[in-house]
Amino acid sequence: MVRGEPIRVLIAKPGLDGHDRGAKVIVRALRDAGYEVIYTGIRQTPEMIAAAALQEDVAAVGLSLLSGAHMTLFPEVVKRLRKAGLKDVLVFGGGIIPEEDVSALKKAGVRAVFGPGTPLQSIVEYLNENLKVAR
Amino acid sequence: MPAKNDPPDLIKRVRRGEHAAASRALSLVVNEDAVADVLAKDFFKCSGVAQKLGVCGPPGAGKSTLLGRLIARYRAEKIKVGALMVDPSSSVSGGAFLGDRLRVMEHATDPGVFMRSLASRGMIGGLTHAIFGAIHVLEALGCRKILVETVGTGQDEVDIASVVDTVLCVTTPAMGDEIQAMKAGAMEIGDIFVVNKADLSGADRAVSALRGALGLGRSAGQEPQAWGPPVVATSASSGEGVAELAEGVEAHWRYLKDSGEGRARLKKQHAAELRFWMQRRMIQAALDRVSDKNLEDLLALRTDPASLGRKLMRAR
Structure with missing residues (x-):
C-alpha cells in the first residue's frame, strides 16, 4: 500500500456554456496522475461550486469556461470560496481566455490560467509542485 | 472559518x-x-440513531440520480440528510474520478444536505476502508438519513449489508431475466428492490421476474420471512415511483425498530466495523514490514511467500 493519500481536486464549469470536453480531459489527466478528482458537471453557479469544494475538502478547484464570462465568474468563485472559509484552496482556470485578461484574473485570486494548447503535463506538473505532492 | x-x-x-x-x-x-x-x-x-440506507446495483442503473430523488423527498420533510458516494480508485495511478456528485448538484447549496464523494482506495466489494468512520461523522453532524452509494460492482457487492440498516438493490429493465435474479450475492441482501428506468420497455417483466425469484424460497418450503422485500418500479429521471420507494424505506425502518431485527443489524454493523479496523491495522502493520530485501530473497528463491508471510505477521 502506498502511503501518502491522494490529493483531491474539484473540476467545475461555472456559467452557461455546455462544452465540457476540455474539463473531462483534465479530469482524466489528473486521475491518471494519481489525484482524486470530483467533477461538478456543466452549468454550475459559483455558490454551488464553493459548497461542493467545502464538502469535498479539496486542495484545488479548476474552472473551465469557454463562453467568455470568465472575468465575472472566475473572481466570483474565488470570492465564494474565501467567504466559505476556504482560504488555502488553490484556484486555477482554463478555456478560451485572452492573454490580456490573465493578469486581472491573477489579481482576483486565480493562481494560474491555462489557455488552449497547454500540454496536460504542464498542468499536472504545476499542481504537483503547488500542492506539495510528496511522491 | x-x-x-x-x-x-x-x-x-x-x-x-x-x-x-x-x-x-x-x-x-x-x-x-x-x-x-x-x-x-x-x-x-452518535451511532445507531440515523437510518442508514445503502444503494447498490450495477454501474449505470441510476443509483446516483435515485439518491438525489430520495434526498429531495427527505428535504421536503426538513430531514437533515447525509450522502456518501463511493467510486473506484485506479489500481494503476491510485487516482480516481468521483463522478456521482454531478448527479446530485441540485442539492449543493442546501444547508440540510451534506454530500461527500469517496474513493474505494484499494478496497474491493463496493465500499472503502473508512466507510464506518465516515458514517459516524455524518451521524455526529446530525444527519437523520444517511445514504451510502456503492461503487456499483454488481453481483457480488454484499459488504454493504453489514454497513447499513436498509439495502436498496437497484436494477433496470434490461438487466436480465429471472435466472439472473435467482443468483446468490447482491440478490440475497436487498431489503427493497428497485427496477429503475421503468420508462423503458420491459419494466413490468423485470418487476415480475424479480417477484417470482424472491418468492422461490417460499415455494421451496422455507418459512415466510418477517420482512418480504418489496419490488418498486421507479423512473429516477422523472421522479415516478419515488414516493412509493420512500414509503417502502420508511416501512422497513419501522419494521427494524419494532422487531428485534434493528438491534441485530446494528450489532452486525459494529462487528463488521471492528473486523474492518483489525484487518486494516494488522495487515497494514505487516505490509509495512515488507522490505526490498524480502523481495530479493523471494527472487533468489531463498524463501517462499508463505514462510516469509508467517515471519512478517509474527514480527512486532
Whole structure:
C-alpha cells in the first residue's frame, strides 16, 4: 500500500456554456496522475461550486469556461470560496481566455490560467509542485 | 472559518452541525490520520440513531440520480440528510474520478444536505476502508438519513449489508431475466428492490421476474420471512415511483425498530466495523514490514511467500 493519500481536486464549469470536453480531459489527466478528482458537471453557479469544494475538502478547484464570462465568474468563485472559509484552496482556470485578461484574473485570486494548447503535463506538473505532492 | 485539525474543536463544531468541520473531520478519518481515532471515539457515541440506507446495483442503473430523488423527498420533510458516494480508485495511478456528485448538484447549496464523494482506495466489494468512520461523522453532524452509494460492482457487492440498516438493490429493465435474479450475492441482501428506468420497455417483466425469484424460497418450503422485500418500479429521471420507494424505506425502518431485527443489524454493523479496523491495522502493520530485501530473497528463491508471510505477521 502506498502511503501518502491522494490529493483531491474539484473540476467545475461555472456559467452557461455546455462544452465540457476540455474539463473531462483534465479530469482524466489528473486521475491518471494519481489525484482524486470530483467533477461538478456543466452549468454550475459559483455558490454551488464553493459548497461542493467545502464538502469535498479539496486542495484545488479548476474552472473551465469557454463562453467568455470568465472575468465575472472566475473572481466570483474565488470570492465564494474565501467567504466559505476556504482560504488555502488553490484556484486555477482554463478555456478560451485572452492573454490580456490573465493578469486581472491573477489579481482576483486565480493562481494560474491555462489557455488552449497547454500540454496536460504542464498542468499536472504545476499542481504537483503547488500542492506539495510528496511522491 | 477554515477547519483546523484540533480534535476537541473539530468535535464541538461537527456536533454543532458545521459543514466545514465535518468535511475536515471526514478527510482525517478517511486518510487514517493520527487524530482520527480521537474523533472516532467521540463520533461513535452518535451511532445507531440515523437510518442508514445503502444503494447498490450495477454501474449505470441510476443509483446516483435515485439518491438525489430520495434526498429531495427527505428535504421536503426538513430531514437533515447525509450522502456518501463511493467510486473506484485506479489500481494503476491510485487516482480516481468521483463522478456521482454531478448527479446530485441540485442539492449543493442546501444547508440540510451534506454530500461527500469517496474513493474505494484499494478496497474491493463496493465500499472503502473508512466507510464506518465516515458514517459516524455524518451521524455526529446530525444527519437523520444517511445514504451510502456503492461503487456499483454488481453481483457480488454484499459488504454493504453489514454497513447499513436498509439495502436498496437497484436494477433496470434490461438487466436480465429471472435466472439472473435467482443468483446468490447482491440478490440475497436487498431489503427493497428497485427496477429503475421503468420508462423503458420491459419494466413490468423485470418487476415480475424479480417477484417470482424472491418468492422461490417460499415455494421451496422455507418459512415466510418477517420482512418480504418489496419490488418498486421507479423512473429516477422523472421522479415516478419515488414516493412509493420512500414509503417502502420508511416501512422497513419501522419494521427494524419494532422487531428485534434493528438491534441485530446494528450489532452486525459494529462487528463488521471492528473486523474492518483489525484487518486494516494488522495487515497494514505487516505490509509495512515488507522490505526490498524480502523481495530479493523471494527472487533468489531463498524463501517462499508463505514462510516469509508467517515471519512478517509474527514480527512486532
